[in-house]
Amino acid sequence: MIGLVTAFGRFCWDFVVGDDWRIAAGVVTVLAAGAVVVSSGAVDDELVTVLVGAGIAVVATATIVVEARRAARRSR
Amino acid sequence: MTGASGIGLVLSTFLASAVEFVEAFTIVLAMGLTRGWRSALWGTVAAVAALAVATAVFGYALTRWLPESALQLGIGTLLLIFGLQWLRKAILRSAGLKALHDEEATFREEQAAARAAAADNRFGVDAFGFVVAFKGVFLEGLEVVFIVITFGLNAGSVPLAAAGAAAAALLVVGAGVVVHRPLAQVPENTIKFVVGLLLTTFGTFWATEGLGVFAPDSEALEWPGGEVALLVVLGAWTAFALIAVRLLRRSGSRRATPAEVAP
Numbered sequence: 001m002i003g004l005v006t007a008f009g010r011f012c013w014d015f016v017v018g019d020d021w022r023i024a025a026g027v028v029t030v031l032a033a034g035a036v037v038v039s040s041g042a043v044d045d046e047l048v049t050v051l052v053g054a055g056i057a058v059v060a061t062a063t064i065v066v067e068a069r070r071a072a073r074r075s076r
Numbered sequence: 077m078t079g080a081s082g083i084g085l086v087l088s089t090f091l092a093s094a095v096e097f098v099e100a101f102t103i104v105l106a107m108g109l110t111r112g113w114r115s116a117l118w119g120t121v122a123a124v125a126a127l128a129v130a131t132a133v134f135g136y137a138l139t140r141w142l143p144e145s146a147l148q149l150g151i152g153t154l155l156l157i158f159g160l161q162w163l164r165k166a167i168l169r170s171a172g173l174k175a176l177h178d179e180e181a182t183f184r185e186e187q188a189a190a191r192a193a194a195a196d197n198r199f200g201v202d203a204f205g206f207v208v209a210f211k212g213v214f215l216e217g218l219e220v221v222f223i224v225i226t227f228g229l230n231a232g233s234v235p236l237a238a239a240g241a242a243a244a245a246l247l248v249v250g251a252g253v254v255v256h257r258p259l260a261q262v263p264e265n266t267i268k269f270v271v272g273l274l275l276t277t278f279g280t281f282w283a284t285e286g287l288g289v290f291a292p293d294s295e296a297l298e299w300p301g302g303e304v305a306l307l308v309v310l311g312a313w314t315a316f317a318l319i320a321v322r323l324l325r326r327s328g329s330r331r332a333t334p335a336e337v338a339p
Contacts, residue, residue, distance in 0.1 A: 015219075016158075018158075023157055050299075052283075052287065053280055
């Protein structure tokens with residue numbers, strides 16, 4: 001039974017997170033920061049959407065740069 | 077739902093499903109030709125039945141137990157993670173830093189594994205062919221189910237999302253039956269690039285809107301310009317991806333593999 005649960009957990013992890021956990025971690029971090037800002041009510045909603053979108057783009061850039069460097073190292 | 081988001085919905089589910097169906101078709105074809113069609117088709121039927129159950133349970137649970145804004149945030153986040161994974165791989169493939177997906181090579185690998193496996197007949201069906209076909213169709217199909225349900229629920233039209241996937245299934249299976257070989261001519265890597273862009277765009281849009289669940293009034297956040305912002309977000313992600321490909325190619329770290337997506 002434990003083996004089945006573990007296998008299911010691993011399957012879910014692979015399915016959702018995939019082969020680069022940094023993307024999931026980055027997305028969740030940006031959205032969590034957005035949630036804090038939204039709950040404070042200190043920033044205009046429309047500005048929050050743009051800032052969160054920009055934050056996600058930063059996450060995408062960082063993960064692509066990391067992967068590209070890794071691929072370049074492998075090809076040397 | 078506006079016309080633009082309706083078209084985006086059908087296009088997204090059609091393209092994403094087409095890619096998954098092509099991959100599943102390759103596996104079933106390899107098993108059918110190597111281990112016999114009886115086991116391959118029974119494996120496919122069993123996988124489709126399991127997917128139907130998973131769809132009913134997953135869809136029912138999501139719609140009944142989660143409030144709308146939480147649904148938007150949860151689904152948007154999953155789509156965003158999913159989309160960024162696809163987009164990252166597509167960018168690296170287009171820049172020559174990752175091998176292109178080759179359906180012919182996958183077909184050859186599956187056939188080699190199928191020939192090497194020992195015969196094991198159970199209930200008149202070859203166990204190896206059945207299991208491999210089941211696993212291939214179920215796993216690829218699960219991605220289709222995930223995309224159809226998440227897109228459909230968030231856009232408020234599961235039938236429209238399902239129609240996009242059904243059209244892709246008809247097209248891929250129809251073409252596969254006619255040519256009777258792997259659908260290697262399908263520009264899979266380019267489609268994955270487009271799907272990555274669409275998933276990332278909708279994920280960004282919905283996850284951010286869903287953050288409104290944390291606002292004092294719990295109302296969804298509004299993007300500047302409303303739904304028109306969806307096109308702006310799509311344009312921004314497209315520009316981002318194309319610039320990334322160009323910069324990575326220019327960085328000199330590119331391998332000899334030709335890229336499929338134009339700069």
